[in-house]
Amino acid sequence: MPRTNRSATPLRAGRMRVAAAALAGAAAATVLTGCAGFGYQENICGNGEYPALSVGGTGSACFSDKEEPSDGYARYPAGKVPQQVDDKWDVYWRTHTLDKDGKVIAAPDEN
Template identity: 65%
Template sequence: MHIPRRVSRTATAPRTGRARTAAAALASAVAVVAVTGCAGFEYREDICSADEYPALSVGGTGSICVSSKEAPPAGFVKYPQGKVPQQVDDKWDLYWDTHTLDEDGKVVDVPAAN
């Protein structure tokens, strides 16, 4: 006749300390994301693709993206150094909504729209 060995509960019980800590951390992270709606993680759209640069319309506020291997077409110029918009609605994108370059390359205010 076989007599089963007595097995202690502590030897078969899962390691609840680590499991509870991991579960609590995961639940906390999920709760933070759910409550904040991923606040702080803002998507910013680039003005142009990686192999392009933006060019400004002379006398206007329009712009186009030009291949890095080409010069801007007639009626467009490169933005002044240090004042090139990188993402939609960044500092320089908003600035160039109310400013432009004249035929001499001078920065001027855009007249108010009628």
């Protein structure tokens, strides 16, 4: 009868559990961090829409490419239109706005 080493099986099983736990941990970390490592940026508006700025404030809204902005909103000045959340112009327009004549001014304090 061949000789067997019964202690080898539990040791291999333990290593398999550790490897499985490590893989599960890596998968969970990938899911929890989302697409951050892939440079994902959220668009300000969806396809077929453009952003418009609230006149006299820092709010904005998206309008269909086929319509003009509602009263109280204006198109962003050419070349200063935010495209993605937290891009250069999105950040800029948090502290600036347009007055009723379309002039860029400092945004009023929200306090």
